[in-house]
């Protein structure tokens with residue numbers, strides 16, 4: 319393992335206003351042997367148990383197969399990575415659980431069942447359960463003896479998750495809550511033994527109408543309780559082997575001791591658990607993407623047209639390189655954020671905070687990065703599967719070749735764990751809220767940028783020497799562009815900015831590209847320091863091409879935002895500022911992409 323320098327404390331969202339030295343970011347090359355062994359175990363499991371059965375899993379008429387595969391994963395210990403050791407799990411750190419999510423992310427329907435169980439199903443008890451609840455449920459969930467599902471969504475309550483109508487009423491003897499309501503789209507619904515159910519507590523008022531809490535509460539509901547019925551599995555576009563149901567609670571009596579955390583705390587639990595799920599979904603999408611690239615490179619090497627393997631055509635090389643560099647960049651940023659979370663957990667524990675509280679606090683701190691990585695990872699996967707189909711040509715459209723399933727299965731990732739629209743809005747909303755609370759100084763740097771637009775351009779760093787000096791200036795300028803646009807939008811709309819969703823989407827896109835482009839540059843800088851420039855020449859090309867593309871995207875999103883609200887001199891001034899802040903020295907991107915593609919073509923797979 320490579321020694322990492324002691325870290326300065328980093329806070330969530332700070333990347334927009336602060337530079338991070340390369341020595342302080344975690345890079346995947348720093349995973350320990352033990353972590354790589356865990357990853358290898360996951361991969362062997364997919365190779366042995368899942369990939370040979372993908373058709374069988376998708377065509378299964380009952381959930382028995384997927385449930386039995388979960389049992390096998392449990393026997394190998396794959397279900398207990400995030401469960402503390404004292405409750406029968408492995409209590410691994412956050413980045414190790416991300417690594418497990420990445421590798422198992424290539425498991426199609428199985429990976430959805432696995433992540434619903436280990437994530438949204440189990441983690442509410444890990445983080446919010448009391449000792450009795452943890453002792454009663456976690457050992458069985460870690461071993462896979464019991465499976466879990468998470469019941470938040472309802473027919474009329476999706477993105478607006480706190481608007482659910484499911485009710486919980488305390489019985490007169492005070493021993494049970496009686497649940498009534500309908501949940502929808504519940505992954506693992508058909509075979510789960512434990513349901514985390516979100517409902518609002520309703521209370522009778524003396525003589526008057528009963529009152530319902532404003533916020534959800536969360537309950538641990540066992541399958542064996544009376545009053546639970548369900549529909550047949552949903553017919554879905556993809557992830558067909560994942561068991562998704564509507565579940566009905568009809569006078570379902572839940573013991574009061576199964577209330578999770580406190581009354582009214584359910585929405586907070588739901589949000590925090592989804593937040594963890596988000597970054598893991600992002601990295602799982604990257605695991606899936608790598609497998610698609612492996613197939614695509616292989617096929618491109620084998621498929622002959624015009625007496626030439628199609629891998630030799632520039633148009634195909636372009637696709638392969640783009641797929642790879644987007645995946646490489648997304649992976650980099652996800653593990654950077656994962657390590658920030660791990661570091662903060664350790665800091666908080668050293669300050670005396672209890673384990674699960676420290677984890678929740680750290681995850682909340684980096685909620686902006688978690689939302690960023692959910693959006694980025696899921697959109698990279700969609701890009702990769704779409705180009706994967708194209709590389710396969712007609713065979714991409716055949717249900718007997720691997721791209722068909724990959725294409726259909728990928729699409730859900732932009733919808734669940736908060737749609738990508740909701741996550742984009744969350745990115746900006748959280749940034750601005752932190753700025754208003756004084757936790758993140760966005761206003762100071764934003765004002766400095768507006769002054770800078772009026773002044774002559776700064777060429778100072780052009781004389782600096784060192785690695786990526788020019789590229790780092792580009793990233794600094796992209797941050798200025800984001801601050802300029804968001805600062806002006808806040809000034810213009812003040813509290814009404816939330817009604818300008820198109821602008822929020824643009825600002826989120828700018829933030830996302832900046833975070834990822836900076837991360838990949840820092841990874842390569844660190845790698846060059848360790849291995850030398852020659853050894854990582856291709857990685858350097860990937861970082862540079864990514865940066866060029868990020869500049870274009872930031873420019874386009876910035877332009878779209880500015881033209882949405884500015885006029886006259888202000889419009890012209892801001893567009894000039896944007897032009898200044900999105901300058902980059904041109905390079906031969908075609909040659910860079912060819913080098914990246916050629917290296918993969920030679921090896922017949924994704925090699926980074």
Ligand SMILES: Cc1cc2nc3c(=O)[nH]c(=O)nc-3n(C[C@H](O)[C@H](O)[C@H](O)COP(=O)(O)OP(=O)(O)OC[C@H]3O[C@@H](n4cnc5c(N)ncnc54)[C@H](O)[C@@H]3O)c2cc1C
Nearest residue numbers: 468469470471476477503504505733734735736737739740
């Ligand atoms: C296969 C599958 C598995 C799932 N598994 C689970 C599970 O295990 N447990 C669970 O609880 N849920 C689960 N879900 C539900 C999932 O989380 C929701 O589908 C998702 O949150 C979106 O909610 P919705 O479908 O009601 O869409 P809607 O909220 O109706 O959204 C429709 C569209 O409107 C947009 N939109 C909504 N609100 C806004 C807004 N304020 N501003 C701008 N745009 C907006 C959305 O982005 C989207 O594009 C699953 C869903 C599927 C399809």
